[in-house]
Amino acid sequence: MTRDTGARAEQRARTRRTLLREGRRLFAEHGYTGVGLAGIVDAAQVTKGALYHHFDGKADLFRAVLAQTQEEVGAAVAAAADAHTHPWDQLTAGCRAFLTASTAPDVRRIMLVDGPAVLGWREWRALDEASSAHHLTESLTALVDAGVIDPRPVAPLAHLLSGAMNEAALWLADTGGDGDLEEVWTALAGLLEPLRRTSRARPAEPERGRPSGR
The missing domain is CATH 1.10.10.60 (Homeodomain-like)
Known part of the structure; x- marks a missing residue:
């Protein structure tokens, strides 16, 4: 060159x-x-x-901006989860990181409000699957493999939890500061906790590097 x-x-x-x-x-x-x-x-x-x-035009630029935004949220989720070794702690840390990252005004507007409206639900979902939702699916799979949650189809559970977190992030942003992240996190943790097998001891912690989060 x-x-x-x-x-x-x-x-x-x-x-x-x-x-x-x-x-x-x-x-x-x-x-x-x-x-x-x-x-x-x-x-x-x-x-x-x-x-x-x-x-190609404004829509194509927006698509690239959205992909960049989702990649950044996914990276924040992965970083938060990688700070832990137990798969359950990775899941909860990743979910909390998603809520925190997605309530930033620019992320909320681009990723949660305009993203599905501009690109359509199918394309928006494909981008989401490649970023933070991918970490959630991997985390749930790791939890099943480790025996922390009962064996179950992971894909529908991941979609349900992803939808709940998207709605929670939108609600937090729409309250204009009146919403409390701690209150939302307490509610979300209440949805997550019943998934865990509490009747048995926590399994041995796996090596660092297991994928995580939302």
């Missing part, structure tokens, strides 16, 4: 990062319908041609 080629590649990468950053800021502040292409390119200080070089 020549120096000129490398410089052009870096410029393209920088332009893409700028479009993602400014697009995310605008989508979070004004919502998808309140943002136009002209506003995006003005904020990013690029031409429409530059935007179309990287994205």
Whole structure:
């Protein structure tokens, strides 16, 4: 790769990062319908041609912003869960991390409100499955394998818990600060606890690195 080629590649990468950053800021502040292409390119200080070089249009840029947002939430869930070794503690830490991360104003607007409306439920769900919901499915599978919860189909349980946490995060955000994260977490923990086999001793803790969380 020549120096000129490398410089052009870096410029393209920088332009893409700028479009993602400014697009995310605008989508979070004004919502998808309140943002136009002209506003995006003005904020990013690029031409429409530059935007179309990287994205097919506003919807495609939003899709990339949403994927980035979901990846960040998934990373927060995984990091919180990886701080623990027991699979049950990984599950609860990951769920709590999801609630905390998803109530951030930009995450809530992009991921939970506009995401399903703009992309449609099926595509939104596919992106969710690749990020935080993937960690939840792996965590529940680990719990079944470890004998912490009774054997059961994991997929429907993961979808039910994911839906409950999405609704809880939306409610927290919609209360405008009146909702209490601790109260929501207590309610969610009350839904999780009956899944655990409490009549037997906790199994030996597995090695670190088991997947986790929501």
